[in-house]
Amino acid sequence: MSCPHAIATRTPAPLLRLRSHPLRIALVGNPNVGKSVIFGRLTGRYVTVSNYPGTTVAVTRGRATIGAEVCDVIDTPGVNALDGPLSEDEKVTRDLLQGGGAELIVQVADARNLRRALMLTSQIAEFRQPMILVLNMIDEARARGVDIDIDGLAAQLGVPVIEAVATEGRGLAELREALAVPARARAAGDEGLAHTQWADETARRFRTIGPLSLGRAQEWLGRAVREPLTGIPILILVLYATYLFVGVLGAQTLVGVLEDGLFGTYLNPWATAAAAHLPIAAARDFLVGEYGLITMGLTYAIAIVLPVVTTFFLVFGFLEDSGYIPRLAIFSDRLFRAMGLNGKAVLPMVLGLGCDTMATMTTRILATPKERLIAILLLALGVPCSAQLATIMGILGGISFAAVVTLFGVVVFQMVFVGFLAARVLTGERSDFVMELPPMRLPRLRNLLTKTALRVRWYLGEAVPLFLIGTVLLFGLDRIGLLAAIVSAARPLVTGVLGLPPKAAEVFVMGFLRRDYGAAGLFLMARDGALTHVQAVVALTVMTLFVPCVANFLMIVKERGLRIGLAILTVVTLIAVGTGAVLNGVLGFLHVAF
Amino acid sequence: MSRSDLQPLSTLPPGTRGRIVRVMRDLTARAERLAAFGVSPGANILVLQTFPGIVFECDQTELAVERLVARAILVDVEQRG
Numbered sequence: 001m002s003c004p005h006a007i008a009t010r011t012p013a014p015l016l017r018l019r020s021h022p023l024r025i026a027l028v029g030n031p032n033v034g035k036s037v038i039f040g041r042l043t044g045r046y047v048t049v050s051n052y053p054g055t056t057v058a059v060t061r062g063r064a065t066i067g068a069e070v071c072d073v074i075d076t077p078g079v080n081a082l083d084g085p086l087s088e089d090e091k092v093t094r095d096l097l098q099g100g101g102a103e104l105i106v107q108v109a110d111a112r113n114l115r116r117a118l119m120l121t122s123q124i125a126e127f128r129q130p131m132i133l134v135l136n137m138i139d140e141a142r143a144r145g146v147d148i149d150i151d152g153l154a155a156q157l158g159v160p161v162i163e164a165v166a167t168e169g170r171g172l173a174e175l176r177e178a179l180a181v182p183a184r185a186r187a188a189g190d191e192g193l194a195h196t197q198w199a200d201e202t203a204r205r206f207r208t209i210g211p212l213s214l215g216r217a218q219e220w221l222g223r224a225v226r227e228p229l230t231g232i233p234i235l236i237l238v239l240y241a242t243y244l245f246v247g248v249l250g251a252q253t254l255v256g257v258l259e260d261g262l263f264g265t266y267l268n269p270w271a272t273a274a275a276a277h278l279p280i281a282a283a284r285d286f287l288v289g290e291y292g293l294i295t296m297g298l299t300y301a302i303a304i305v306l307p308v309v310t311t312f313f314l315v316f317g318f319l320e321d322s323g324y325i326p327r328l329a330i331f332s333d334r335l336f337r338a339m340g341l342n343g344k345a346v347l348p349m350v351l352g353l354g355c356d357t358m359a360t361m362t363t364r365i366l367a368t369p370k371e372r373l374i375a376i377l378l379l380a381l382g383v384p385c386s387a388q389l390a391t392i393m394g395i396l397g398g399i400s401f402a403a404v405v406t407l408f409g410v411v412v413f414q415m416v417f418v419g420f421l422a423a424r425v426l427t428g429e430r431s432d433f434v435m436e437l438p439p440m441r442l443p444r445l446r447n448l449l450t451k452t453a454l455r456v457r458w459y460l461g462e463a464v465p466l467f468l469i470g471t472v473l474l475f476g477l478d479r480i481g482l483l484a485a486i487v488s489a490a491r492p493l494v495t496g497v498l499g500l501p502p503k504a505a506e507v508f509v510m511g512f513l514r515r516d517y518g519a520a521g522l523f524l525m526a527r528d529g530a531l532t533h534v535q536a537v538v539a540l541t542v543m544t545l546f547v548p549c550v551a552n553f554l555m556i557v558k559e560r561g562l563r564i565g566l567a568i569l570t571v572v573t574l575i576a577v578g579t580g581a582v583l584n585g586v587l588g589f590l591h592v593a594f
Numbered sequence: 595m596s597r598s599d600l601q602p603l604s605t606l607p608p609g610t611r612g613r614i615v616r617v618m619r620d621l622t623a624r625a626e627r628l629a630a631f632g633v634s635p636g637a638n639i640l641v642l643q644t645f646p647g648i649v650f651e652c653d654q655t656e657l658a659v660e661r662l663v664a665r666a667i668l669v670d671v672e673q674r675g
Contacts, residue, residue, distance in 0.1 A: 080627060080630030080631065081627055084627065112655070113653055113654050115632050115637070115653055116631065116632040116653070116655065119629070119630065119632075196634050200636050209654075222656075223642070223643075226643060226658075228645065327658075329658060330643075331646060331647075333647050333660055334646065342660065343658070343660075432659070432660055432662055433663065434631065434657065434658075434659050434660075434663055435657065435658045435659075436655055436656070436657055437649070437658055439656075
């Protein structure tokens with residue numbers, strides 16, 4: 001390994017040497033300091049980057065060429081500590097370092113908070129691996145009046161210290177150079193001090209804090225969104241703007257263009273005309289029939305869901321990068337506490353609106369097993385994902401505002417109620433609410449577009465095949481008569497208890513595969529006049545509360561095991577049908593027609 | 595006015611500046627390690643907001659905590675002027 005004096009003599013150690021495997025470089029640091037941005041810059045690979053802690057929950061690897069050598073770069077989840085009691089993602093990082101998973105550690109730090117960074121430096125030093133310290137976001141630190149004596153700090157630690165603004169690529173060249181001369185850090189352990197005391201003293205010696213020169217607008221906005229008097233109107237405004245962009249522009253205008261225009265006028269008639277040449281009737285139906293691959297599968301995926309998903313991901317990415325979402329935790333903390341969680345749970349819940357499967361993985365940022373289990377249950381129960389939200393808005397937006405309020409009212413009430421019960425039934429504890437609020441920033445257009453493009457591609461890659469498989473499955477079930485059997489078997493439940501037309505049973509079968517696929521089915525039924533307004537509200541409520549999609553279910557099993565997965569599936573299905581029945585009864589009793 | 599200005603964070607109005615003197619361990623056992631966020635004796639704080647949650651700046655980090663946690667953080671309040 002490199003010798004500790006490399007930095008003092010400034011002789012770059014030769015990087016090219018014999019190894020049994022490529023040099024492994026681990027990026028380690030506090031949450032939300034920009035590890036993933038640096039990872040992307042070094043490897044050319046994009047990983048999701050957001051402005052809140054916990055975006056990276058698993059280790060990501062990539063290749064980078066440093067000098068003449070090809071290295072493995074490892075992006076790790078953010079850690080607040082590597083010693084003492086650790087959260088699940090902190091253990092991931094610690095195990096990697098402890099198990100000799102990396103020959104070189106690059107600590108990425110937020111230059112604004114040197115003391116906190118040094119606390120971690122001191123713990124990293126205990127692993128006795130060569131390291132480099134990168135002080136990222138140095139521009140924001142300077143704006144806040146923080147000035148750090150880089151050379152003094154480097155001499156004290158005995159490792160290269162680099163200033164960087166990773167989002168702009170500043171400091172990356174210096175980092176690449178420094179990768180040749182890493183060294184073991186001298187920290188608390190070498191001086192017989194506690195980490196905190198050492199970090200305190202070192203930070204005080206090399207940092208001066210002058211007057212704040214934060215941008216006026218940035219400061220004002222940061223305050224406006226967290227004070228209740230301005231924050232709540234802003235929240236309503238944000239929700240309304242999202243509705244306009246996703247619910248009106250996406251779900252109505254763009255869906256109209258694609259569905260009536262592209263598919264209705266061109267693709268479907270062409271496909272039907274072309275299929276007419278096929279000699280076998282079954283093959284014709286397979287492509288363009290009632291459950292046709294093109295007329296149903298592709299139309300659902302591309303014309304109905306895609307526009308909404310795309311507009312949603314744009315808004316969502318904007319909110320993520322602005323730093324707004326964590327501030328919602330301040331308002332929601334009390335409510336979440338009643339459900340055995342704390343305000344921090346707002347992150348997985350809001351992320352669930354993007355995709356419940358990914359959000360299930362994000363529950364790892366919650367501190368206790370009980371919190372993680374409740375959050376996973378609530379995600380599976382009530383949080384509609386983007387695609388589903390799309391179809392809900394598409395259908396109910398066309399009925400009335402009261403219909404939208406009824407659905408979300410029932411779903412939120414059900415989540416709070418189930419959370420309240422779960423908090424009391426499940427054993428374990430919740431943790432206290434402590435959350436870091438990242439600075440408000442104007443999102444960078446390039447990151448926003450890259451992120452949206454990546455997510456849309458993911459949607460096309462994952463959802464579209466499932467839509468097609470679902471269509472094939474329905475086609476098959478219909479052919480062999482099983483679909484009719486399921487529909488008639490479910491009839492007492494669907495028509496009797498829920499008061500829906502028998503065909504709705506088919507839609508629920510589809511919902512098992514993907515909730516949005518089922519919701520898209522309801523969308524068409526509603527448009528064709530096959531559902532009354534009350535039926536639409538009841539059906540969508542049941543679908544929203546209904547079983548999670550296959551991907552989400554598999555993720556739950558992966559995170560919490562098969563037994564809990566099946567338990568959640570059962571509970572959620574019972575609640576969904578039960579709620580639908582009660583809602584149907586109450587609406588009928590009150591003669592509500594929307 | 596009292597001379598001793600040692601007060602828990604939970605009682606301080608917005609705009610108060612001070613220095614953390616003590617973090618009571620037994621009251622924060624359920625909280626994530628506060629020290630990891632930089633909340634430890636010696637850190638400078640500025641109270642930003644007290645409702646619905648307590649928001650304060652600790653060194654250069656903005657943090658939100660619930661009242662229970664704020665009660666465990668003892669602050670030496672800086673005199674105005």
